[in-house]
Amino acid sequence: MICALPMYPFPAASLRVFWTALRDNLQRAGLQRLPLELSQPDDLLRHWQRSDLLLSQSCGYPVSTLLRGKVQVVGAWHFDVPGCRHSNYSSTLLVRREDAGKSLAQFGGAVAVCNERHSQSGYHALRSAVAPLARDGRFFSKVLFSGAHRHSAQMVAGGEADIAALDCVSAFLLRQQEPAVFERLAAIGFTESMPGLPLITSLSTPATALAQLRQALSMCCQAPELRDSLGAMRIAGFSALDENDYRICAARAGQNTKDGLADW
Structure with missing residues (x-):
């Protein structure tokens, strides 16, 4: 098996x-x-x-x-980990440290990065978070796909994207494994618990x-x-x-x- x-x-x-x-x-x-x-x-x-x-x-x-x-x-x-409760979890909204004081609404027109389209935590959770903020069906100027939460964090830290939603468990574990990347990032909130x-x-x-x-x-x-x-x-x-x-x-x-x- x-x-x-x-x-x-x-x-x-x-x-x-x-x-x-x-x-x-x-x-x-x-x-x-x-x-x-x-x-x-x-x-x-x-x-x-x-x-x-x-x-x-x-x-x-x-x-x-x-x-x-x-x-x-x-x-x-x-x-x-922060963002989890019992068997539920959420996604951490990660941005560059210099943008830590912004609200999610202030990222209208920014570039988002997601791991992939079938991801609840990286794609659909972020989509739900910005849905009330969208105008004419759009919120971000562009949505990129990285293939993995680790790569999404690297792209935000490196300036290729402005915001990403990472499964809060992945974000916690990756922070320990890639401190140089995560010291350039900040969390501005969590998505809905799922x-x-x-x-x-x-x-x-x-x-x-x-x-x-x-x-x-x-x-x-x-x-x-x-x-x-x-x-x-x-x-x-x-x-x-x-x-x-x-x-x-x-x-x-x-x-x-x-x-x-x-x-x-």
Whole structure:
């Protein structure tokens, strides 16, 4: 079976410790053929739809649209970072430090950068944030696409763009990994709180295995021996969720289009 946790830039050593503990827990519960190491998928959409996928992490918008009816939602982690509450998260609005005193409304006509169009945190959250400020369907003068939250932060810091929305967990972890970039950036607020990045499994995963996954994830998030690794990853808990919890992502995106926010 395939397992991966591809969405967050977790410290590699901490992620290995966590996966080893989760794997051992799942094996004790009776699940077999578990990989020794987590996969590093290149094509996420194909990876998410594999019939032998036991565990991975996706994004709320794809789960509510492209993947709806094609995967099962296991749940979502709680993170101990600003912008998160229980299993919900938001996006950090990042600008250059010299623009820290500006409000979001003052970025009308600026250049925004997003990681990609199917991202809830990088694209749709920002789109929803500026929707009340748009005129004739537009707010920014241009929207660029970077391919990754890390690259979006680099583009704002380097002056190629003026503002970006980064998943608040990614922003927290990247700040530790790229201090030279983030010392040139400032946060001017957070977007609307939404269900956190969903942990998913294949449609073919039996109900018993799904229950075992949820139980193992919950137990590992409370294990005293994992305290240091969980702390480094900022994981503070786990909630079982299902596909219906993510309908709000597609609904918000659809409302923005209905309201005329076609091209920012």
